[in-house]
Amino acid sequence: MSTDTPAMSKLARFTPFTPKRPLSIVSGNELSTPSVFNTSKKYKASLSTESRIRTTKAPAHTSLTPVPGTPTKSNDRPKTPSTPRGVSPSPALFLGPGDMSMDVSRVDPEEALVDSEKIEPGDISGDIDESQLPTPEYGKEDKVLVSIRIRPTAAQDAWDISVPKVIKLSPQHAKTALTPPEFHFDEVLTGSENKPLYNAVAKSHVIAAMEGYNAVIFAYGQTASGKTFTLSGSEDQPGIIPRAMKDVFSHIRRTPTREYLLRCSYLEIYNETIYDLLSPPSVSATQPVQIIGQGVLAPLREEVVTSLKGVREVMERGERHRRTASTDWNERSSRSHSVFRLVIESRERGEGKAESSGRQTPGARPQTPGGTRLQTIGGRSVQMSVLSLIDLAGSEKATSDKERTREGKYINTSLLTLGSVIGTLAENAAKHKNDHVPYRNSKLTRLLQPSLSGDARISVVCTLNPDVQAIPESTSTLQFASRIKRVQLSAKKKEVVDTDALIERYRKEIEELKTKLADREAEAPERNRRLSAREQIDESKAMKDLNARIQQLTKLILTSQSVDETKGDESRPASPSKVDFDMSPYQLQQELLAARRQIESQGNQMLSLEAALLARPELPPDAPETEKDKLIADQQKSIRELEIVVRGYEDNLGEPLRQVREDVEREWESRLAVEVKRREEREAWAAELVKQLDKEKKARLKLEEERRALAAFVSKFDALGLGVGSLLPPSSGSGSGSASGSFGLGKAKSYLSKIGSSGLGVVAEETESPMRINLKNQQSLLDQTPEEEWSLMEDVSFEMEMGKGKPASGRKAANLLKGVVGRKENMPV
Numbered sequence: 001m002s003t004d005t006p007a008m009s010k011l012a013r014f015t016p017f018t019p020k021r022p023l024s025i026v027s028g029n030e031l032s033t034p035s036v037f038n039t040s041k042k043y044k045a046s047l048s049t050e051s052r053i054r055t056t057k058a059p060a061h062t063s064l065t066p067v068p069g070t071p072t073k074s075n076d077r078p079k080t081p082s083t084p085r086g087v088s089p090s091p092a093l094f095l096g097p098g099d100m101s102m103d104v105s106r107v108d109p110e111e112a113l114v115d116s117e118k119i120e121p122g123d124i125s126g127d128i129d130e131s132q133l134p135t136p137e138y139g140k141e142d143k144v145l146v147s148i149r150i151r152p153t154a155a156q157d158a159w160d161i162s163v164p165k166v167i168k169l170s171p172q173h174a175k176t177a178l179t180p181p182e183f184h185f186d187e188v189l190t191g192s193e194n195k196p197l198y199n200a201v202a203k204s205h206v207i208a209a210m211e212g213y214n215a216v217i218f219a220y221g222q223t224a225s226g227k228t229f230t231l232s233g234s235e236d237q238p239g240i241i242p243r244a245m246k247d248v249f250s251h252i253r254r255t256p257t258r259e260y261l262l263r264c265s266y267l268e269i270y271n272e273t274i275y276d277l278l279s280p281p282s283v284s285a286t287q288p289v290q291i292i293g294q295g296v297l298a299p300l301r302e303e304v305v306t307s308l309k310g311v312r313e314v315m316e317r318g319e320r321h322r323r324t325a326s327t328d329w330n331e332r333s334s335r336s337h338s339v340f341r342l343v344i345e346s347r348e349r350g351e352g353k354a355e356s357s358g359r360q361t362p363g364a365r366p367q368t369p370g371g372t373r374l375q376t377i378g379g380r381s382v383q384m385s386v387l388s389l390i391d392l393a394g395s396e397k398a399t400s401d402k403e404r405t406r407e408g409k410y411i412n413t414s415l416l417t418l419g420s421v422i423g424t425l426a427e428n429a430a431k432h433k434n435d436h437v438p439y440r441n442s443k444l445t446r447l448l449q450p451s452l453s454g455d456a457r458i459s460v461v462c463t464l465n466p467d468v469q470a471i472p473e474s475t476s477t478l479q480f481a482s483r484i485k486r487v488q489l490s491a492k493k494k495e496v497v498d499t500d501a502l503i504e505r506y507r508k509e510i511e512e513l514k515t516k517l518a519d520r521e522a523e524a525p526e527r528n529r530r531l532s533a534r535e536q537i538d539e540s541k542a543m544k545d546l547n548a549r550i551q552q553l554t555k556l557i558l559t560s561q562s563v564d565e566t567k568g569d570e571s572r573p574a575s576p577s578k579v580d581f582d583m584s585p586y587q588l589q590q591e592l593l594a595a596r597r598q599i600e601s602q603g604n605q606m607l608s609l610e611a612a613l614l615a616r617p618e619l620p621p622d623a624p625e626t627e628k629d630k631l632i633a634d635q636q637k638s639i640r641e642l643e644i645v646v647r648g649y650e651d652n653l654g655e656p657l658r659q660v661r662e663d664v665e666r667e668w669e670s671r672l673a674v675e676v677k678r679r680e681e682r683e684a685w686a687a688e689l690v691k692q693l694d695k696e697k698k699a700r701l702k703l704e705e706e707r708r709a710l711a712a713f714v715s716k717f718d719a720l721g722l723g724v725g726s727l728l729p730p731s732s733g734s735g736s737g738s739a740s741g742s743f744g745l746g747k748a749k750s751y752l753s754k755i756g757s758s759g760l761g762v763v764a765e766e767t768e769s770p771m772r773i774n775l776k777n778q779q780s781l782l783d784q785t786p787e788e789e790w791s792l793m794e795d796v797s798f799e800m801e802m803g804k805g806k807p808a809s810g811r812k813a814a815n816l817l818k819g820v821v822g823r824k825e826n827m828p829v
């Protein structure tokens with residue numbers, strides 16, 4: 001290939017190949033973080049000291065790596081492990097005072113606005129050629145902008161690029177005698193100059209992103225073909241990313257009518273897992289990023305940037321966390337696909353500075369899933385777009401290293417999936433088909449899905465290694481590039497609807513309804529006297545409807561995320577999330593019902609708006625322009641209303657309803673807990689009672705035994721004919737041995753049963769024998785009967801009369817008594 005082709009003349013001339021610089025160890029203080037923006041250091045950074053040492057000093061564009069297929073792996077070259085996601089500094093480090101970037105969760109977007117006045121000259125100086133505006137047609141078409149970049153080589157070049165924008169294999173390298181096929185692209189570029197490359201392939205897309213279109217720029221190609229060099233560049237040849245960032249700020253400076261909020265994130269897909277490069281590695285390793293919706297990623301750290309320095313800091317941090325490793329073909333091969341995303345939000349500036357700052361009540365802004373968002377203010381809508389800059393890992397052959405081979409498999413699989421996705425999309429576009437596109441087969445294609453489905457302007461730079469040994473890989477890259485050229489796009493500007501006017505209307509209606517309600521309430525007592533019961537019911541229903549409408553409108557305002565600054569919190573409707581916790585479950589259920597009714601009514605509102613939209617009057621083509629404009633304005637109004645109602649509907653469907661339900665549940669839960677506790681206490685008490693009863697039963701059984709023993713003793717005593725009178729204490733009423741004081745067996749039994757069921761009942765609480773206790777504390781029944789017990793025996797008449805029966809001698813009787821009673825433990829005799 002001749003370096004003097006017309007294609008070349010457009011860009012920088014071929015940079016003569018300089019042999020690879022021998023690796024040298026640099027001293028510790030020479031180690032510093034390389035930066036894409038830093039003109040004195042190489043961009044690509046690694047966490048491993050080894051790789052930092054090796055790469056910090058190497059001027060990238062002069063040390064060309066050999067082509068795959070001719071590994072230069074030498075034994076003396078140190079093997080670089082893949083960059084470890086090393087121990088990270090504490091997260092606090094990321095938000096230090098010197099940090100130019102800010103975690104979105106802690107930033108008030110209105111305070112982080114960037115406008116033309118805030119751009120420092122340093123942010124846009126350098127080699128950005130502001131006069132060179134993007135080629136007009138680029139980025140404005142519905143096609144992907146596809147460019148080929150051929151890296152310089154010292155070996156024999158296999159490709160012919162003598163015709164502008166065309167590349168074909170030089171006939172001497174073709175395998176057949178047939179003329180090699182030609183590939184046509186938007187640009188075919190060579191050389192090491194990154195500035196013309198940027199202007200040709202990226203600038204228009206960066207500007208498109210600044211103007212509200214989603215834009216994606218990615219580099220595709222085999223390993224060591226120059227993707228990272230193209231995107232990130234080197235110290236003296238900054239690549240697309242640093243140039244794009246400069247252009248972002250210079251665009252802001254050129255656009256004094258708008259103000260901007262910039263947020264950036266940086267991630268990599270490594271072995272089919274997405275890692276957040278801005279989170280501390282310990283965090284991102286344990287919480288990989290998930291794709292939770294069309295282009296929605298979580299958890300993903302986004303940082304607000306207000307200057308080029310801020311972007312640089314964020315980029316450098318991300319770069320430090322990227323995985324790179326030495327392979328057989330590239331000393332610092334990217335082992336992952338990396339995606340740098342810049343979210344650009346902008347709106348027209350207001351009149352004065354105060355208004356332009358658009359300060360909103362802090363804290364009043366509802367949280368949005370994507371983090372901090374710019375608000376529409378006073379009719380100023382917000383434009384939002386995402387610029388994604390993607391450095392894909394290179395396709396490669398199996399290497400000699402096991403780990404690299406494993407990574408290579410993942411890389412190749414995801415690139416293959418990308419290829420087949422692109423193939424299907426191209427096919428669908430060419431044949432107007434709608435075949436299934438296998439986006440879900442890899443993380444990379446899932447991530448790119450919204451863009452590839454047409455939602456973004458895409459520019460692809462396919463990098464080629466022109467060496468003869470790399471012909472198969474280069475051919476495959478060219479085929480990929482041809483396919484992606486056929487993909488159809490239809491990117492549209494994303495503009496957040498201006499809801500302010502509508503909200504103002506709602507607010508007015510609320511005021512009117514409130515006045516009406518207040519009037520009605522004031523007249524109610526007087527009116528009710530005149531009205532029949534039926535009419536009173538109707539009247540109260542009408543008042544309820546008024547109330548419901550007020551609430552509905554108030555909630556619509558809340559869901560449209562607008563807060564009236566002048567009225568502060570007063571103007572805010574009672575948020576459903578602030579349900580009164582003192583409400584009874586009944587009241588909460590009423591709230592729940594009201595919320596449900598509201599959802600239904602919003603559903604109806606949506607249907608009627610949809611119907612109105614469908615039933616819109618058709619205008620004849622020759623109708624006057626003013627009529628057409630009016631119709632368009634009316635339709636736009638209906639669409640806005642519909643959107644707001646839909647948003648309100650979605651919000652109500654989720655949040656408030658859930659919260660009311662939770663409140664009701666919480667209320668019932670606490671009640672249930674009290675009931676359960678009470679029940680448990682009762683059960684414990686009942687168990688205790690059962691235990692006590694059991695004890696008492698046992699005590700009664702013992703007592704019964706005692707009683708029986710006593711009864712037996714008395715019977716024996718009776719049988720022996722021993723009068724108890726002599727044993728009894730002298731009684732005032734009956735003298736000892738009185739004939740009338742007979743103690744019959746029946747009476748004694750009744751006495752015993754009485755004492756068993758009354759006085760001794762208390763012993764049931766004791767574990768010891770009730771008799772024993774009783775006898776411990778009292779005098780023995782036989783020795784000394786307590787008065788009250790004797791009183792039980794008042795009517796006892798001694799059947800045994802003196803001299804009747806066969807009296808035992810006093811000594812014999814005493815022994816007998818001892819013999820019977822003495823068997824009873826502790827019974828004093």
Ligand SMILES: Nc1ncnc2c1ncn2[C@@H]1O[C@H](COP(=O)(O)OP(=O)(O)OP(=O)(O)O)[C@@H](O)[C@H]1O
Pocket residue numbers: 059060061062063064065150151152191192193221222223224225226227228229230330332333334335392393394395463
């Ligand atoms: N156009 C170019 N001009 C000068 N040097 C280049 C050019 N393209 C690539 N290089 C050099 O070639 C080497 C490999 O390039 P680079 O790392 O960009 O390849 P890559 O495609 O990103 O590889 P991988 O997929 O393995 O990460 C680097 O040293 C780089 O500086």
